[in-house]
Amino acid sequence: SFVLDEKALESILLRNDIKNKKVCVISIAGAFRKGKSFLLDFFLRYLNTIDKSTWLKDPEVPLKGFPWRAGSERETTGILMWSEPFLVTASNGEEIALILMDTQGSFDTRTTVKQCATIFALSTMLSSVQIYNIQNNLQEDNLQHLQLFTEYGRLASESGFDSKPFENLLFLIRDWCYKHEYDYGFEGGQKLLDKRLDIDDDDTHSELKNLRIHLKSCFSRLYCFLLPHPGMEVASDPNFDGKLKDINPPFVDQLGSLVPSLLDSSNLRAKQINGVELTAKSLFEYFKVYMRIYQGDTLPEPKSMLEATAEANNISLVQSCRDHYLEAMNKICGPGRPYVNTPDVENAHLKYKLEALTQFEKKPKMGSKEYCRQHMTKLTEAIDSLGDDFHKSNADKNVLKNMKTPACLILVMIVAYVLTGITELVGLSPITRLLLMPFYLCLLSLITWLILSYAGQAPGVIEVINQATDQFFNLVMVPTVQYLAQLQMRHLRN
Incomplete structure (x- = not known):
């Protein structure tokens, strides 16, 4: 089973300049040895280039970032997160933290089916954009791998989810060789995807029909991109280091379309779960809760996944409301503030406690009313405890009394x-x-x-x-x- 490296994750998501910012997570998953890490390194090159118009201009610069190599054996294991979030301006003008995730390729000789499913499920549930990396063509078995999420989505809808449970799923078809049928890029990819997801009442089996219906209801957006082969030197030369001069020009041309469309600030939006935008701090809580249910010997049922999401949702909301109270009280009588009359501290405590509890009540929540009420009680207890601390620290500032x-x-x-x-x-x-x-x-x-x-x-x-x-x-x-x-x-x- 997989183990979450909490310290490493904390060093990324709980940095002082990141933890309270909203996050956008772009992840890539799919079969092993199909160029996922190689593609993410082009993402890094784009993000690290100040003048975006020149990011593919130098043919001599080697590719750096996530580890990758040519060959038949896997390179990435588990789920890797790039250690440096990128601060970007989202489409609404707000500065958010962009996070890139790489995943272990599925269906290699050393990974069980359960492990493959776990990696794919975790990355999909935690990402704003999940790139489903597929070789050669979009086939029925590729859609079957999404069955778990369609069942989760059905349960979520029945539980009163305020929005679609997952966000963007991009089918990235690598080494596309049927250009005469569907052209490279998003336009040809969308036509192919529409064809594959089309439901023919006469020819489509009921199970396959339900899969397609539920798939469309689970994701906010389903789209597809057709990418040509990068060239034999990329695939087979052990000394290949990612220089553009060694890559087939059509592949480079399509990168110039794919990467900016995904990473341009005008297209980026904060990760949402049940209509609530996540901060880096709340994403950290989701990671911890999800990892608990995926550490067993069997793949969790969609119901367990939904319960874990509800738990993380309430924990994150409690933390957000608690932070609101803490920030407001710190301005009144926090560290660095002078002594305040005791009645004024109590009035501030009651005022901001009411604001925090009201905020918790108004925000979209998951789970039963009783379950949400339990977290409301936890929030109340946490705020009362903080209130006692503020009273004590304020009393300690009373120089005359001391x-x-x-x-x-x-x-x-x-x-x-x-x-x-x-x-x-x-x-x-x-x-x-x-x-x-x-x-x-x-x-x-x-x-x-x-x-x-x-x-x-x-x-x-x-x-x-x-x-x-x-x-x-x-x-x-x-x-x-x-x-x-x-x-x-x-x-x-x-």
Whole structure:
């Protein structure tokens, strides 16, 4: 079975400059040794070229990026994600993170059918555009591999999905040699796809007919591109390094059409699940949830896939609403903000808690009402816990309150010290020795309080000293100050 490298995925999706941005994921899947990684490296070349009009101009530049080579043995294993997301401006003007994924080729001699299906399913469910890499022609068995997704789509529709469960599926036909029937590119590819998906009431078997009907209802867009053979040197020369001069010109010409159409910013849109656009942070949660159900010995049922999607959907939404609360509260009393009156903090907490819960209620969710209610409860608990933290951190910023204990102790020490001097001066030595006791007691308490507060140790001892100081402050110092103030007022009246 496959294992998710969470640390590697975290380093890509949870970067500070990426995690809160919406994502677009382009993935490629299909049979092994059919040039998937080779094609993705042209994607990288296009994305790394500043002047897009020159990206195919230099015939001497070797191809770099995802590992690939000519030969009969597989090169890619599992699912690989390019480690550097590309920040691009989407069609709506918003900056999003574009992520490229490469997948292990299916149907090699070392991969089980279940593993092949797992790779294809994961990449399809997580991608904005899934490129289905097919050799020579679009045949019935290629469509049969999509049966799992049509069943998932049927269940999703019955469960009240607000949109089609999958986004864009591009059938990329490699080494197309029937140009006289259907020309290279999108136009010829669309004609071929329409022909293959056509339903003839008389000739089409009911099972094949249902497959086609459900396939169209599962994906937002189904389209096809016909790509010619790149040349024998590409396929057989072990020293081939991707230079354009060694590739057949018709292949290069079609790349000039295919790649910009997929990667031009005007054509890119954020990944959506159930009508909700995903951020990099939420995509990370979907990866984790999906990997759990695909780690068993058998391929999960479509129902399990749907339940996993519902779980990831609710987890992602809880996290988004929690982040909304966190961001708003940080502006009021977060790190770097000054002390705020306690009632103001509580009012802000209640206001933004209500906003977060309202946001959760209004956003499209998957799963039963009871299941969504459970996540609503989790969100409420998480926000209340954060509210307690904000109250505590805000209280810690109250300088006057924090300095109350040492100030009182120092004041008592000063008073005791002055009185001992006076009593010693007038010859009242027994009283002097008596007054030294509160002086040294306060000195010991002050030193203990400072050391423990700095070290963050023994909070119980600190609390005892604080309580004793509060008692002295309220029972002795406050009445004394009030009495002196009254005497001063009488003096002023007289």
